[in-house]
Amino acid sequence: FQGAENVRVTNNRLGPAGYDEDAEDGGHWADGISYAAQNGLVAGNLVQDATDGGIVIFGAPGTLVTSNTIITQTRMGLGAINMVDYGPHDGNYLGTRVIHNTIRVEGSYLKIGIGQGSSVWFTPPNDKPREYIRGAVVKRNLITGPVANDSHGRVGYGFPISDVVNWICTENQVSSNVTFAGDMSEMSRDPRHISIGPGPFVKAPSRGGSGPKSGEFQPDFVEGPIMRLIAIRPGAPRYQAFWPGQITLRLGEFIALQKVRLAFDSDGEVRLCLRTERGEEVLWEAECRNFVGGRPDARLVFEQLSRHLDIVDGAGNILFDLTPHLLNPLTAAVALSLSDERPHLVLSAIDSGSILWAPTGYEVGYQWSIGCEPLVYQTAPGYSHIFVSGLNPLGQYVVMKSIGHQLVGPIRYWPPDERMWSIVWKSHEVNNQDGDPGSHIIFQGDGNL
Numbered sequence: 001f002q003g004a005e006n007v008r009v010t011n012n013r014l015g016p017a018g019y020d021e022d023a024e025d026g027g028h029w030a031d032g033i034s035y036a037a038q039n040g041l042v043a044g045n046l047v048q049d050a051t052d053g054g055i056v057i058f059g060a061p062g063t064l065v066t067s068n069t070i071i072t073q074t075r076m077g078l079g080a081i082n083m084v085d086y087g088p089h090d091g092n093y094l095g096t097r098v099i100h101n102t103i104r105v106e107g108s109y110l111k112i113g114i115g116q117g118s119s120v121w122f123t124p125p126n127d128k129p130r131e132y133i134r135g136a137v138v139k140r141n142l143i144t145g146p147v148a149n150d151s152h153g154r155v156g157y158g159f160p161i162s163d164v165v166n167w168i169c170t171e172n173q174v175s176s177n178v179t180f181a182g183d184m185s186e187m188s189r190d191p192r193h194i195s196i197g198p199g200p201f202v203k204a205p206s207r208g209g210s211g212p213k214s215g216e217f218q219p220d221f222v223e224g225p226i227m228r229l230i231a232i233r234p235g236a237p238r239y240q241a242f243w244p245g246q247i248t249l250r251l252g253e254f255i256a257l258q259k260v261r262l263a264f265d266s267d268g269e270v271r272l273c274l275r276t277e278r279g280e281e282v283l284w285e286a287e288c289r290n291f292v293g294g295r296p297d298a299r300l301v302f303e304q305l306s307r308h309l310d311i312v313d314g315a316g317n318i319l320f321d322l323t324p325h326l327l328n329p330l331t332a333a334v335a336l337s338l339s340d341e342r343p344h345l346v347l348s349a350i351d352s353g354s355i356l357w358a359p360t361g362y363e364v365g366y367q368w369s370i371g372c373e374p375l376v377y378q379t380a381p382g383y384s385h386i387f388v389s390g391l392n393p394l395g396q397y398v399v400m401k402s403i404g405h406q407l408v409g410p411i412r413y414w415p416p417d418e419r420m421w422s423i424v425w426k427s428h429e430v431n432n433q434d435g436d437p438g439s440h441i442i443f444q445g446d447g448n449l
Contacts, residue, residue, distance in 0.1 A: 001035055005040070008041045009041070009043075011043075013046045014033065015048040018050065019051060020075045020108075028051075032055060033045065034058065036089070047069070049073055051076065053077075054079070054081060055070065057083050058088060059091070062095040064099070070103045072105050073106045080113050083098070095135065096135065098137065099139045103141070104144055109155075112157050113158040114141060116160065116169065118130075121230055122227075122228060132163050132164060143158050143175065143178055144178060145175055155179070156181075156182040156232040160229055161212060161217070164215060165215070166214050167212055170216055172218065178200075180198040180199050181234075181236075182234055183233045194241050195228070196225055196241070196243050196246070197240050200220065205225070222246050224335075225243075239337070239341075241338075244334065247301060248300070248301050249262075268292030268293065268294055268298065270286035272285075293319075306329040307334050308323045308324075322357075334349055335347075356377050375390035376389050398425070401422050
């Protein structure tokens, strides 16, 4: 309907449409409804098993999309309602309203509920400015699971948002019979280049990212990097990165990868476990159960404000801080990575790549580029000091110790402030005093640095 106006698509039953990527001959995707007309109406339609987008809105300024039902039952869907395209209206979604629609996930996997912004669907280009879409209202829509049984619908992302301006997304809901999970391992194992993990309400950061520049958004949203979310696959991941606000575990709950499980066990202990042929092996314990004291309201949370990993009570009071050596609040953008491969659990700074906390150690082959960052921060027993290791600008491998237990902030200059850091050991200086930007240090498989 490109170039048309006042087109009504109402009370139709559509689908199935196309074949998903798991089909025998590969993906031949198809939309249910593709709509670009201005000042139109898309209402009362039932779209079932559309393998690309159930309803794809190409700008369609002034159009009302309401009271439609999109169902995934026997074929995996990429997106139920898509608002991700800049063309053909040059990003103009002014007056486009997506209101009171129902997305029902009954059997097969749905990657995205209502996708908003181009980075949700595509990899952002590095060689040209981002294309922001503007002006839509997404309100009072529902994602729900099967109607007739006790099973859960499986979804990757509910209402992801990126690259929008003057946008409203409020009063949307997700039923309790929907589980958000999936595998983004194919994208990257570096938290600097991977999207935020699955969840009902996620959006790209507004500052310094591809996130919304202006608008109104319901308070449920958690911020994190967003790029090409349709790369997600059903099933347990091998690697997953979490951003502050994305982890809340009650007693007895856990996050499971294919092999590794991060659990807040019913005895109040936080454990990292590895499944092997001989059973489950405990790799690490936080030794926090005496502080939790069996409180039924205790929760393990990745705090959105302080960016610490804490155990809190029902009122939000901290019972135990798993990362007490970090600034509170921590100002750096951070991500918590869980992986089937070593290092299994890492809290890292996104911008610098510095490892702020890694209780199970680091993988052989980890390497640093020359310069003050990235660095590895480790705590001494009892959190009495912070040890920092890495390459300085002269190409020396340096180990430093903090003066005091609190991490004051990232080390950005060399030499470091003598009031905050003392040098414990350093290697010989290299000949190149300017520092070769191609130099790096590797912990080799034979144990040598």
